[in-house]
Amino acid sequence: MLRFALGRLAQGLIAALVIVSAVFFLARLNGDPATLLAPPDAGPDEIESLRAELGFDRPVLIQYLAFLGDLARGDLGTSTSYHTPVSELVVPAMGQTAQLAMVAFLLALVAGVLLGTLAGTRANTRTDTSVRFLAVVGQSIPSFWLGMLLILLFAVTLNWLPAFGADGPGSLILPAVALAALPTAAIARLTRSTVIEVHHKDFTLYERAKGVSPPVLLAHVMRNASLPVVTLAGIQLGAMFSQTIVVENLFAWPGVGRLAIGAIGSKDFALVQGVVVINTLLFVALLFFVDLLYGVLDPRVRDQPAMAGG
Amino acid sequence: MIAVAMVVLSACGLSNSDSGGDTADLTITVGTPALDGNWIDPMQARNALSTAWMRDAVGEGLARQEVDGSWVPGLATSWKLSDDRLTWTFSLRRDVKMHDGSIFTAQDVKTAIDRVVREAAKSPENWIDYLSHSGYAKAIDKVVVVDDLTVEVTTKQPYPNLLQDSPVPIATDYYNKVGEKGFMQEPVAAGPFKFVSQEVNQSIVVERFDDFWDEERKPNFKTLVMKAVPDETTRISGLQSGQLDVVQGLSANGAEQLEGSGDIRIVTSESASLGFIQMLDNRDDDPSPLKDLRVREALLMAVDRQAIADTLYKGYAQVPATPFLTTTAGYDDSIEPQPYDPDRAKQILAEEGVPDLKLDLNSYSSSPSIPNVMKFVEAIAGYWEKIGVTVDLTLDDNATYVQKSYDKAYDGASVFSINGSFASELTGYVPYFTTDGILTSHNDDRFDNLLDKALATMDENEREEYGRQLNKLMLETLYVLPMVRFDNIMAIGPRVAEFRPKVATPIAEPFWYLKAK
Numbered sequence: 001m002l003r004f005a006l007g008r009l010a011q012g013l014i015a016a017l018v019i020v021s022a023v024f025f026l027a028r029l030n031g032d033p034a035t036l037l038a039p040p041d042a043g044p045d046e047i048e049s050l051r052a053e054l055g056f057d058r059p060v061l062i063q064y065l066a067f068l069g070d071l072a073r074g075d076l077g078t079s080t081s082y083h084t085p086v087s088e089l090v091v092p093a094m095g096q097t098a099q100l101a102m103v104a105f106l107l108a109l110v111a112g113v114l115l116g117t118l119a120g121t122r123a124n125t126r127t128d129t130s131v132r133f134l135a136v137v138g139q140s141i142p143s144f145w146l147g148m149l150l151i152l153l154f155a156v157t158l159n160w161l162p163a164f165g166a167d168g169p170g171s172l173i174l175p176a177v178a179l180a181a182l183p184t185a186a187i188a189r190l191t192r193s194t195v196i197e198v199h200h201k202d203f204t205l206y207e208r209a210k211g212v213s214p215p216v217l218l219a220h221v222m223r224n225a226s227l228p229v230v231t232l233a234g235i236q237l238g239a240m241f242s243q244t245i246v247v248e249n250l251f252a253w254p255g256v257g258r259l260a261i262g263a264i265g266s267k268d269f270a271l272v273q274g275v276v277v278i279n280t281l282l283f284v285a286l287l288f289f290v291d292l293l294y295g296v297l298d299p300r301v302r303d304q305p306a307m308a309g310g
Numbered sequence: 311m312i313a314v315a316m317v318v319l320s321a322c323g324l325s326n327s328d329s330g331g332d333t334a335d336l337t338i339t340v341g342t343p344a345l346d347g348n349w350i351d352p353m354q355a356r357n358a359l360s361t362a363w364m365r366d367a368v369g370e371g372l373a374r375q376e377v378d379g380s381w382v383p384g385l386a387t388s389w390k391l392s393d394d395r396l397t398w399t400f401s402l403r404r405d406v407k408m409h410d411g412s413i414f415t416a417q418d419v420k421t422a423i424d425r426v427v428r429e430a431a432k433s434p435e436n437w438i439d440y441l442s443h444s445g446y447a448k449a450i451d452k453v454v455v456v457d458d459l460t461v462e463v464t465t466k467q468p469y470p471n472l473l474q475d476s477p478v479p480i481a482t483d484y485y486n487k488v489g490e491k492g493f494m495q496e497p498v499a500a501g502p503f504k505f506v507s508q509e510v511n512q513s514i515v516v517e518r519f520d521d522f523w524d525e526e527r528k529p530n531f532k533t534l535v536m537k538a539v540p541d542e543t544t545r546i547s548g549l550q551s552g553q554l555d556v557v558q559g560l561s562a563n564g565a566e567q568l569e570g571s572g573d574i575r576i577v578t579s580e581s582a583s584l585g586f587i588q589m590l591d592n593r594d595d596d597p598s599p600l601k602d603l604r605v606r607e608a609l610l611m612a613v614d615r616q617a618i619a620d621t622l623y624k625g626y627a628q629v630p631a632t633p634f635l636t637t638t639a640g641y642d643d644s645i646e647p648q649p650y651d652p653d654r655a656k657q658i659l660a661e662e663g664v665p666d667l668k669l670d671l672n673s674y675s676s677s678p679s680i681p682n683v684m685k686f687v688e689a690i691a692g693y694w695e696k697i698g699v700t701v702d703l704t705l706d707d708n709a710t711y712v713q714k715s716y717d718k719a720y721d722g723a724s725v726f727s728i729n730g731s732f733a734s735e736l737t738g739y740v741p742y743f744t745t746d747g748i749l750t751s752h753n754d755d756r757f758d759n760l761l762d763k764a765l766a767t768m769d770e771n772e773r774e775e776y777g778r779q780l781n782k783l784m785l786e787t788l789y790v791l792p793m794v795r796f797d798n799i800m801a802i803g804p805r806v807a808e809f810r811p812k813v814a815t816p817i818a819e820p821f822w823y824l825k826a827k
Contacts, residue, residue, distance in 0.1 A: 031713035037438065044748060047716065053437055082348050082510065083438050089510070148543055155551040163547040164539050166512070252539040254512045261540075262346050262511070267709045 012284030032056040033267035077270035086274035097255030108183035116191025138185030147178035164252040183236040194225040234290030333826040336531035345538040363819035369478030379637040407521040416461035418479040527822035558818035562624035573804035582798035583679035588751035612655035640777020670722030674711035679727035730814035752789040
């Protein structure tokens, strides 16, 4: 188990390094922020000295090595647009994003599993059809559009909830719902199909023949149906951290998504890199955790680490 | 359901909405696209567009720019310039209180200017904080306190913009106590609002300063909250739901959506920015049809600018005769813009031997100063193609575009803009119109001479005259084709009685004449 865990961790760190390096070089393909930061009436000399002060006049490879050195020490650098250490910006924003993503995730998990089980245990009934219809809608409606509709209905027309911002629990509801729609649908569909599949396995047939009570039967079905759902949920949670970009922008939620969009526009390399580093590590950590959970749920996986999903 | 609504309303800070006639404790919330600058210090606020309003909210300058663009006395009641044009003597206003309760004196002027000169020289660690004062700091020779209400500022060379560029006075004892870093986080000056709090990228909160010296500009509400709401539809929804009272950064489409919606009113101010096209081939000696004035004239008259202003910008834009904003020294509203005449344009191209002109048109794909810039460029390219010009359109992202323009990597014609907050002074035209200007379109020393003279003179009327000549020269040379001048579009909700913002700025400021109902 420990070897499995360490192997996963090493894989994750390598993935993070590759991604961050790619971002480092891609961001520098079309110039640096010196021209954007300089006052509009600055001359070429002033821009050149600004570039030198920011360290962008050095060869890219030297900049890269310096960046890796800083990163190894846990220093994400200084944001050129905010003139503040990147960690001071990214960490609180990540807290806000995590809060939004977790609430949306729990919502998606509970609603998705409930709806999926409901549909799966009543396959081909009217309930099943309704759930499947909802799932198709949930998966195809873009989150920004759903968000706009939610704002129009609950903030403008009914005036029940704030249209935007992060002031109190009320302001969490609309963005969380907008964010949860897609993973809810995905989880519901997968839960439905795995529940149906497990229902047709020999052991369920045997249990049913033995006259096992429906709640106990459901519990057995769910344990066996949970493996793919856990994998999907883990990926959905990870993906949620990137999907928040659109939702955060719409709802003026002060998370990393908004920070990232601003940073890209102003060529704030350090901030872009910081967001990517933290996001990648988080994603890797989530998948790692899902793998561990997988091992707990199904002892067979522990013996074959290479086969573990993720 | 009412109970739920009440709880939610109070949770969002809207509980004051029914305060009736008494506005003294009211909070007014302004929605803005971004708060990405973190300068709340009124001396540094102008480093970023999103915090520029803090200068005139928390700060009060020696002179201030009124909403019509004119400069009037502020904390200085009068000033005079020595014969050698180097020493300015300011007489200061009596009995003015600052936010820490101290009485404003000449020392507070000196503290502020000395601070800028000292801190701006500390490079690289301070360069960005004092970006907007970099030229000023280098120009100052010394500041002498003559008495409590008189101060002398001496510059190394004549510095015509001293009044406009001087930092707002700051509370001396407070600054000395908290130091540079402390002051940057919690500034104390003499403006109509006191700084309360800031959450970077989210909000800035300021509060009425009860002892502000000028009753007319003192807010009649208690708290002003500036909130970053990046998405325009969300800002509009926030205004409609009552979460916001003032919204800035509206597009023409957004404004059209709000027009006639009961208790919401559109507020505009003119000359926020101006989009133009530079005929870049006039920079060097290589042959190009764009060197022919008549070809440039044909390209201008081929574009139906009025149609662009009326349809793409729904009338929240005008057709200018030259690239001057209405507030630029020398602006002349009696000059008629070149009328739209595609047939004549086509004929001119034929006469000049280029009926099948090929032209590179370069632009950014998004611009802070030209709304909907892609449609804008496509419209222009479309009009040119109608008279037989083959247009090769290049669109780059903003950062790349600026960089490549600085590197002179484009040929043909390039889209650019002048932004009211930088260019209502003639200095804003230096990068575009002087031979050595970093974004210049031409090589013509008549512009250099006129701009040099206009920027050097201390006499306002003389500057106005040089500006007029410059304006005329732009009209005659057409190195730059003026396209559309944009309004700054804002909207106010039912709790706002009046809001009069300044002309020639793309943001909503100042908040002197924002009155709650």
